[in-house]
Amino acid sequence: MKSSILPIALQNKLAGYSGYSRVSSAHLSALNLDLLKNILFILFILRYTRKTFYSLRGYGIFGSIRNLYISLRLFCYGLFLRMPGVRGQVDKQVTEAITKLEAKLVKSGPDVTRYLTLPKDGWSTEQVRAELDKLAALEHTRWEDGRVSGAVYHGGEDLLKLQAEAFGQFGVANPIHPDVFPGVRKMEAEVVAMVLALFNGDSGGAGVTTSGGTESILMACFAARQRARALGIKKPEMIIPDTAHAAFIKACDYFKITLHRVECPEPEFKVNVAHVRRFINPNTILLVGSAPNFPHGIVDDIPSLSKLAVYHDIPLHVDCCLGSFVVALLKKAGFPSPYEEQGGFDFRQPGVTSISVDTHKYGFAPKGNSVLLYRNESYRKHQYFIYPDWSGGVYASPSIAGSRPGALIAGCWASLMNVGENGYIKSCTEIINAARKFETAVRTDPTISLHMEVIGNPIVSVVAFRSKNGAIDIYDIADDLSAKGWHLNALQSPPAIHCAFTIPTAKAVDQLVADLTEVIGKELEKAEQRKREGKSYVLNRGDTSALYGVAGSIPDKSIVGKLAEGFLNTLYKA
Numbered sequence: 280m281k282s283s284i285l286p287i288a289l290q291n292k293l294a295g296y297s298g299y300s301r302v303s304s305a306h307l308s309a310l311n312l313d314l315l316k317n318i319l320f321i322l323f324i325l326r327y328t329r330k331t332f333y334s335l336r337g338y339g340i341f342g343s344i345r346n347l348y349i350s351l352r353l354f355c356y357g358l359f360l361r362m363p364g365v366r367g368q369v370d371k372q373v374t375e376a377i378t379k380l381e382a383k384l385v386k387s388g389p390d391v392t393r394y395l396t397l398p399k400d401g402w403s404t405e406q407v408r409a410e411l412d413k414l415a416a417l418e419h420t421r422w423e424d425g426r427v428s429g430a431v432y433h434g435g436e437d438l439l440k441l442q443a444e445a446f447g448q449f450g451v452a453n454p455i456h457p458d459v460f461p462g463v464r465k466m467e468a469e470v471v472a473m474v475l476a477l478f479n480g481d482s483g484g485a486g487v488t489t490s491g492g493t494e495s496i497l498m499a500c501f502a503a504r505q506r507a508r509a510l511g512i513k514k515p516e517m518i519i520p521d522t523a524h525a526a527f528i529k530a531c532d533y534f535k536i537t538l539h540r541v542e543c544p545e546p547e548f549k550v551n552v553a554h555v556r557r558f559i560n561p562n563t564i565l566l567v568g569s570a571p572n573f574p575h576g577i578v579d580d581i582p583s584l585s586k587l588a589v590y591h592d593i594p595l596h597v598d599c600c601l602g603s604f605v606v607a608l609l610k611k612a613g614f615p616s617p618y619e620e621q622g623g624f625d626f627r628q629p630g631v632t633s634i635s636v637d638t639h640k641y642g643f644a645p646k647g648n649s650v651l652l653y654r655n656e657s658y659r660k661h662q663y664f665i666y667p668d669w670s671g672g673v674y675a676s677p678s679i680a681g682s683r684p685g686a687l688i689a690g691c692w693a694s695l696m697n698v699g700e701n702g703y704i705k706s707c708t709e710i711i712n713a714a715r716k717f718e719t720a721v722r723t724d725p726t727i728s729l730h731m732e733v734i735g736n737p738i739v740s741v742v743a744f745r746s747k748n749g750a751i752d753i754y755d756i757a758d759d760l761s762a763k764g765w766h767l768n769a770l771q772s773p774p775a776i777h778c779a780f781t782i783p784t785a786k787a788v789d790q791l792v793a794d795l796t797e798v799i800g801k802e803l804e805k806a807e808q809r810k811r812e813g814k815s816y817v818l819n820r821g822d823t824s825a826l827y828g829v830a831g832s833i834p835d836k837s838i839v840g841k842l843a844e845g846f847l848n849t850l851y852k853a
């Protein structure tokens with residue numbers, strides 16, 4: 280009997296049930312083992328039934344069948360691409376494409392010297408300066424003329440000079456030693472406080488600074504996971520809009536969180552909140568909305584997401600990385616602000632527990648600056664890393680990095696103080712006016728509006744548009760604009776391009792409209808010519824068309840993956 284793990288009373292009951300009045304201990308052990316097996320089996324089945332139930336509820340019957348179909352198709356394509364003849368051909372094409380990319384990105388020629396080892400004796404200051412001038416002048420897409428979407432969030436020459444001064448003064452500073460650099464600690468805390476106030480955090484609000492939007496998002500997801508873990512959730516799941524930033528997917532990958540992406544249906548292109556609700560289950564650790572998202576510049580229905588978050592007691596992160604100081608100041612600048620009638624999109628919504636804000640975007644701080652805000656300290660504490668037993672001493676750090684650049688914090692603080700609320704309202708006005716001007720042109724210009732349409736109803740700084748009637752491939756437009764020196768973003772599903780307006784691009788908006796009209800005319804002509812010649816396909820397509828049009832249409836993304844890997848390798852070719 281001693282070997283049994285069941286209580287005596289239960290053993291007797293079981294014994295009685297199976298018809299024995301008096302049983303030997305050997306009998307009972309066998310019985311217990313059987314019972315244990317059955318219990319384990321039932322638990323196993325229950326677990327899978329539960330999983331299947333939640334998956335079915337989330338994706339629906341047709342969605343589940345579709346998922347199955349997609350996996351099957353992917354599998355078959357994978358087999359196809361690995362067939363001997365096909366594989367060689369694919370590898371050859373990929374190598375060619377990467378070689379082409381290298382030739383474009385890695386500058387070479389007689390006037391380029393490569394430095395692959397340390398100079399024996401250090402260069403003179405003058406020598407280094409001269410070389411830096413050369414590097415800055417390498418041929419590049421002209422952001423200075425406002426031809427680059429997003430990318431350069433520039434606050435003016437004077438601000439750049441001030442930032443450089445701040446760097447100079449705090450070059451060695453490191454907030455990991457607050458006693459050595461008390462000024463940096465003060466500035467960092469004040470940056471968080473100022474941004475918190477912009478997003479209507481109350482007196483209990485908290486936050487951290489990070490190295491950029493991606494780290495802010497990683498930390499928000501990590502904190503939500505750690506919080507859930509403390510509550511006993513072992514298999515965390517997250518629900519994000521399809522249009523949420525890739526950093527959320529990265530976070531799920533890094534921190535082993537199951538990801539559910541919810542569609543953002545036409546015509547609004549906002550996340551389908553009813554569908555978000557269907558994905559919620561006891562393992563859900565975080566809901567996400569963007570204000571606005573990167574692809575289309577659309578603000579998700581934050582008030583409805585907040586209601587869901589409150590009802591189910593799940594944290595809600597609002598990604599204002601891009602919107603940053605523009606979305607926060609729309610109202611003060613006299614523009615419509617998202618969901619103002621329903622209480623806004625920030626901490627005024629009771630369900631919002633964290634917000635990411637990139638000071639290095641419309642805050643015009645030097646690159647490498649972002650802020651992650653929390654409703655209160657009880658959410659923030661879960662992102663801290665604390666290790667009391669380290670041989671190097673008790674270790675505690677707020678975010679991913681250990682040592683951090685005090686110079687960047689000083690640069691950020693200097694920017695916020697120098698531009699000030701009125702300065703940001705002025706830049707918001709300039710940027711939004713340009714975005715609306717461009718949007719209006721796409722909607723009303725006789726040539727553009729005939730062939731292009733704006734995606735959704737953007738109210739912030741990004742305007743995305745796509746081909747309307749299929750007469751023109753939007754990726755050809757992207758390539759034509761590139762040839763004219765523009766660097767807009769190509770988007771997929773649906774195929775489109777966008778422009779994120781900044782101070783430099785705002786000044787070039789008329790040129791953009793003119794160039795867009797011109798390339799549309801050119802593409803129409805080409806289409807006419809193809810029709811006359813009876814060709815249905817296009818030869819010699821540009822880079823964007825090649826990546827999204829051809830490679831993108833193959834369900835197996837391993838080719839795109841290889842190209843992307845080649846691209847990343849290229850970044851480190853000295």
Ligand SMILES: *Cc1c(COP(=O)(O)O)cnc(C)c1O
Pocket residue numbers: 491492493494496524526569571572573598600601602637649
């Ligand atoms: C830029 C951006 C981020 C974060 O990007 P980083 O490049 O890491 O700063 C996150 N979300 C949105 C919507 C963005 O536009």
